[in-house]
Amino acid sequence: MPPADIVVKRPGPRPFPRVGFALDTNKYILGAYDRKELDVVLWTDTSGPLLGISLKASMSGLAKNINNRWEEMVGDAANLHSRFPMLSLGYFMVLPFVTPNGERVIGKNGRPTELGMTFVRKLRGVGHRVSPTDLVSEYEHVALAAIDFDRDVPRLHRRFPARQSGVRVEDFFDRLVQTFRGRNEYLG
DSSP, X not given: OOOSSBOBOOSSSSOOOOBOEEEEEEEEEEOSSSEEEEEEEEEETTTEEEEEEEEEEOOSOHHHHHHHHHHHHHHHHXXXXXXXXXXXXXXXXXXXXXXXXXXXXXXXXXXXXXXXXXXXHHHHTTOOOOSTTSOTTXXXXXEEEEEETTSSSOEEOSSSXXXXXXXXXXXXXXXXXXXXXXXXXXXX
């Protein structure tokens, strides 16, 4: 992440004045329709948020609430992108292997269940916004982590989601920062 007071590049002999940047956690951003709390946000005092991450964990009622969670995701992205189209927005979801009431994202055989695959499909459907002119209801990047919380030391499932799914956590942050830097090439 760039530090505060980044010099903005400009052709010619005089640089632009310094722009103040801040990296915050749990910051409320006023979107086009309502305020939204972002868990991590890089913002500037002149143009608002440029990079943001929404972290979510669903630990129970997964099957019952999957559509509500998806609608919330889409609404949050549209709310923020409608006001801040340059925002590089990421969504990171954590799910347990098995919920307290027995719903399984990862089966006893170590493979994803249909419920787990449904989460992957939902996330893939809203996670590929390339340009600031693309649909406002999509995220630039999304990630899903399935965690086995029943172990003494919680463990990330290494093969779910599949590598080709585009929703793996291992490169999520790098992809999001790369998108941010591509949209903000003028930053030094």
